[in-house]
Every structure is written in C-alpha cells, then in structure tokens.
Amino acid sequence: MLEAADAADRAKVTAPLATRLAEKRQTVTGITTPLPSLSITDLAGRDLTEQVKPRSERGALSLDLAGRTPVVLKPREIATLPLKLPEKVVLPGGVILPSPDGTATNPVWFRLTLAPSPMPAPWDPVRRTYGTRLTFGLQRPPGAPASLTLDQPILIKLDYQGLDAAPAEVRIDAPGIEHEKTIELRFTALTSTPTLRVRSPLSDVNFELTALPRLDLLPERSRVLGFGLDRVEVAVRRVRADGTLLPVDRATSLALALDGRATIETPDPVFSSGEAVATIAVRTAGLGPLAVTANADGVAGATTLHQQVPWAPVIAVLLGGALGGYARRFVKGARRAWTARRVSEGLVVAMIAFVAGVLGVGYLNLPPALVATEAGAFLTGALTAFVGVNVLESLGKKASAEPGT
16 A cells, blocks of 8 residues: 555656656747737647747746747737838747757747838839838848758738738748848838838738938920920929928929920029929920929939920911911902912911910910910911911002002
C-alpha cells in the first residue's frame, strides 16, 4: 500500500515536469501589442491560441513553439499610420518560426516592410496623376540562419480609400532585399487623406498618403483657332492634392513656359497674397498642340491647347460674305449685272473683317470670342460684306464723277 502511494505521488510530480519539458517556450521580442489585442493564427488564418499557449509575463510575450508550424501574430485592430517620408517602414505584426536550436530567447521573426519613393508623392502634369513607387519586402532578423525560411510566398493585396487608383497585388517569395518587389502607384486624390490599405496574412495596416500641392491650368476652351486668330484665357489654380484651393502666404510670381508657337499676353503674372487663382492670356501663332507649363515656388502644372485650322469659322464667314454681297442687288437702284462682282467683293471684305474681329479691332465691336464662332463669323461676314460693298460702290461712283477720270 505504501509503495502504491509513493508511486502515485511521484506521478503527480513528474506529470507537470514532463509537460514543461515537452514545451519549447520562446520569448518574442519586438512586439508591443498587448496579448488580448493580438490575433494568433497560422498562415491560412486558423487560430493557434490553444496550441501555442501564449503568456505575457513582465511585458514579454512567450509562446510554446514545440511544433514547426509558422505562427502569425498581428494586431486585431487595423492601425492607420502616416506615410510622409521615403523611408522603409516595418509593418505591424509578422510570422514566427521556432529557432533551430530550440533556445527560449531566439525565435525567428519575419516582418513585412514598405519603402515608398518619392514621398510625398509628386504631381505628373503630363499624366495628370500623382505617382510614387512602393517597395515591399520580407525582413529577416539579423543573425537568423539563411536556411530558415517560409515554405510559401506571402501575397499582399492593395486597396484604396479616398483616391482613384487601380487595385494591385504583390507576391513576396522569400525574405531578403533580393526578393523585394516594387510597384508603381499612380493615383488622384479624392479626399484630404487618401489611404493605402495593405492586406496580407502577416499584417493589415492603413497608410495615409501625402502628396505635394500642384497647379491646375484650366483654359476656357482647349481647341483654339491657329495662325494668331485666337486668344484664350487660362485660369491657374494652386490646389492641394484633393483639388481644394491652397492660397499663398505672400505674393508669388508665376513662371510660364510655352512649347509651341504662341505668345503670352499677360505681363508678370502673380498669385496675390492670400489668393490661389491667377489668370493668364495666350495668343495663338501657329498650328498643332501647344503645351503651357506654369511654376510657382516649385509647385508646377501644365495643360495642352490644340491650335487648329479655322475651317468652320472661315466657311461661315465666306457664306456670310457671299450672302451680304449678293443682298446688295436688292437695294433700290442697284445694277443687277454687278451681282458677281458684289459677291466677290463681299468675300474679300468679310475675310478682312473676320481677321480684324478676332484680333479685337472689328468694325462691329463684337467680342473676339464671339466672332471666332461659326454663328459670329457668319454674322460678321454678312453685315460687313453688305456695308462694305455699298461703300466700295459709293467710292467707285464718286471716283467716276470726278473730272479727269
């Protein structure tokens, strides 16, 4: 009986000891999230809390890593972090593998990294989008053996909030700089805090992107008459990434450049102190695309005007000129035999009046922008041809009546 009791007592003592010896508890360093706020899973998302028996003692987290299953630790709540500088950022959470030697203080801790460049994102006036490069990688802790690695790739999905961009996926095959992947992110901001949402088995995090201000150049119309027959006003707006106005703190000069045949008619354009909008005027001088670029203290923007042959207004003014010259035959006392002559004279007078009108020196005092339209050109041609032919006939009669002619 005594021997049986002794055996039972020894079993009670050795059972917990055997359990402790079977465990391979290792301390996880570099994680600050409290244990109740941690999600503990495998790479497929299955909960491993019961298997790894997490403990938090004196601010340190330890796990039973007796198996070889990778253990993913990541915060249950998705953090939102600012992304302001072109520096490598270590994402919250990661995956742990048991250390090869089974020591209690040396687990291998793989974590995702993100390096944006450039940041804040600059504006591309040609593509009319913001752009930056995002480089993702899997970081291995210093001193960890290169032979210890994950046996499956990590898929990272990118989604967005408050910005317009194409969704993307990044696949990281192994840890190390040589396996980092870079994608180009081109976007337009819809809110003041455009957000990049990163989702992966190892980490879920939101990054608030920062972008530089820009200049929006808004012409009153993009298609203009070439050969110097048109003048267009362009509003230059200084805006934040989301398009809201960003006034200057002091008077700021506006530097302009043209790529194409044209001239700038606004001398020394400037943003007045406290203002965010300036207006410039451009006079065409040729055909083809005309790129207008503006820069104010490093904040830039551009737009393109298309100078085209004024076929429609020219046809309209010629029709009006022919009609105006032909209408002269219905005036009392007019010689009908001169109809062809009057039409020819009407065409010439109408073309001269049209060119003068779009240059702002028209006889009818019509706005140049109105003269350049088809209806305005037709009206200009008809009225000036009718009056002009009448004037020419009067001058001809007067010359014939003078002695010696």
